[in-house]
Amino acid sequence: MAITNKDRKQIAAVFSGTCSRKKLCPVxxxxxxxxDKWSIYTILLLGQHQKMRFNELRTAINGISQRMLTVTLRALQENGIVARLLYPEIPPxxxxSxxxxxxxxxxxxLQIAKWTEENFETMLKxxxxxxxxx
Structure with a gap:
């Protein structure tokens, strides 16, 4: 699949827009x-399971520390990607989600995951x- 002139114009628009006028570049x-791998994996897991508790996420994400999961979830919350629902129960x-x-x-x-699956063997070679x- 070749990159078209339309694709190149879209790429140029990304960099000529807010990136050139402001210090904050959306991309x-x-x-x-x-x-990072933890954010993407967390998003994929929440997409699969809809709702998960902290320890469920920690168990499902092989290799993540408690602190890193906390940092990841807070960043995803801060950016409006993940919602945190606290139930007023004992224990809380x-x-x-x-x-x-x-x-x-x-x-x-999921589009990136599909592309990866389709091209993984080529990347390994x-x-x-x-x-x-x-």
């Missing part, structure tokens, strides 16, 4: 906020080829 800000119960904004992001991540050149 860079998005990538800094959500491109907290559930996390995607907001409407988070569901929109999830749909885009490219890695092996690259390793031989070192």
């Amino acid at each position: 860079k800000d998005f990538m800094a906020s959500f491109s 119960r907290v559930e996390y 995607l907001t409407g904004l988070g569901e929109g992001l999830l749909k885009q991540l 490219a890695r092996k080829k690259y390793e031989k050149t070192l």
Whole structure:
């Protein structure tokens, strides 16, 4: 699939818009906020399960520490991607879910996941080829 002139114009529009006039570039800000593995994995899990408690997320995300999950969930909440619902019970119960904004992001991540599945073997072959050149 070749990059078209329309695609190039869309890319140029991203960089000539707010990125050139303001210090905050939406694309860079998005990538800094959500491109880490923990955020993406958390969004995908919440999309699959709809609602999850903290310990359910921690168990499901192999390798994440309690602190990193806390930081990740707070960042996702701050940006309106995840909602945190606290039930006034004893002991307190907290559930996390995607907001409407988070569901929109999830749909885009699913497109990336589909592309990854379709191209994973090609990427593995490219890695092996690259390793031989070192």
